[in-house]
Amino acid sequence: VLAALRGAATVTGRELGALRVVIAGAGSSGIACAKILIAAGVGEVTLLDSRGIIHPGRDGLNVYKAELAEITNASGLRGGIADALRGADVFIGLSSSQVPEELIASMAPQAIVFALSNPDPEIHPDIARRHAAVVATGRSDFPNQINNVSAFPGIFRGALDAGATRITENMKLAAAEAIAACATDELDADHIMPSALDPRVAPEVAQAVAAAAVKDGVA
Numbered sequence: 001v002l003a004a005l006r007g008a009a010t011v012t013g014r015e016l017g018a019l020r021v022v023i024a025g026a027g028s029s030g031i032a033c034a035k036i037l038i039a040a041g042v043g044e045v046t047l048l049d050s051r052g053i054i055h056p057g058r059d060g061l062n063v064y065k066a067e068l069a070e071i072t073n074a075s076g077l078r079g080g081i082a083d084a085l086r087g088a089d090v091f092i093g094l095s096s097s098q099v100p101e102e103l104i105a106s107m108a109p110q111a112i113v114f115a116l117s118n119p120d121p122e123i124h125p126d127i128a129r130r131h132a133a134v135v136a137t138g139r140s141d142f143p144n145q146i147n148n149v150s151a152f153p154g155i156f157r158g159a160l161d162a163g164a165t166r167i168t169e170n171m172k173l174a175a176a177e178a179i180a181a182c183a184t185d186e187l188d189a190d191h192i193m194p195s196a197l198d199p200r201v202a203p204e205v206a207q208a209v210a211a212a213a214v215k216d217g218v219a
Contacts, residue, residue: 001033001092001114002040003179004146007192008134012110014089020044020075020108022084024122025095026054031064033092034072036176039169046073046088050095052080082106090114093122105131116146134189143190150179150196154205162210162219174212178204 009016021042023030026049034045047054047068054061055078056069077083085091085103090112093099099122104113113132115121121137128135136144155175159167182194182201194201213219 001116001146002036002173002176003150003183004114004136004144004193005037005042005090005112006176006180007183007187008090008112008136010187011189011192012112012133014110017041017043019089019112020046020087021090021092022046022048022081022088023092023094024048024081024084024097024099025093026065026068027094030092030094031068033094034068036169036172038071040173040176044072044074046075046077046084048081048084048095050097053077053084091122093117095122096120097122099123101127101130104128107131114146134192136192140196144192145196146193147196150193150201151175151205154178154202155209157202158206158209159213161206162213164210164213164219166218168212168216168218170216171209171212171218174208175205178208 019042021037023034026047034047037045054065054069055073061069082103086106087108089108092114093116096117104123111132112134113128114136115123116138118138125135125137125142136146138147139145179201182198182204
């Protein structure tokens with residue numbers, strides 16, 4: 001997700017620090033994505049679960065959501081997905097819920113939509129493209145597939161090569177940078193990520209991860 005967002009931000013002429021990102025889904029993937037985007041310097045991240053926007057003081061937050069409530073949603077938004085998406089730059093769907101077209105239309109100009117639930121994206125990419133400059137899914141039959149297979153082989157190869165004792169945040173950031181770099185030659189709205197089968201990706205990720213492990217002192 002971070003690698004794809006770097007590509008999408010470049011295509012739309014923006015910096016990560018200027019983006020307001022909305023993540024629908026606060027399970028393990030949503031929480032992990034929120035944390036790495038914050039670590040990468042994304043301007044603002046707002047996280048939603050099935051009860052709406054996560055914010056400090058909301059009843060029923062588990063320990064993980066309570067932690068995220070303190071470091072997300074800097075604008076202090078309340079309510080549901082419609083409130084979160086109004087004027088947002090980026091939507092990341094990780095919840096299997098459906099998002100109506102009018103909510104995507106309410107996003108900022110040059111919006112970025114990552115509808116990643118499989119097999120049914122939160123909104124069909126053809127519909128999302130009516131309003132968004134960049135659209136990605138988790139599927140291989142649409143442009144811009146975002147899939148963990150781009151990251152895992154290289155991350156673990158690099159960790160093993162370095163003899164790392166754990167995976168640090170910097171190792172994950174390094175992996176995302178390496179993935180994003182493999183897409184620069186053909187970067188456009190339909191190619192914000194290298195193909196999941198691109199043979200360059202795993203070796204580049206492995207090298208970057210191993211170097212980050214050494215730098216972090218975990219190798």
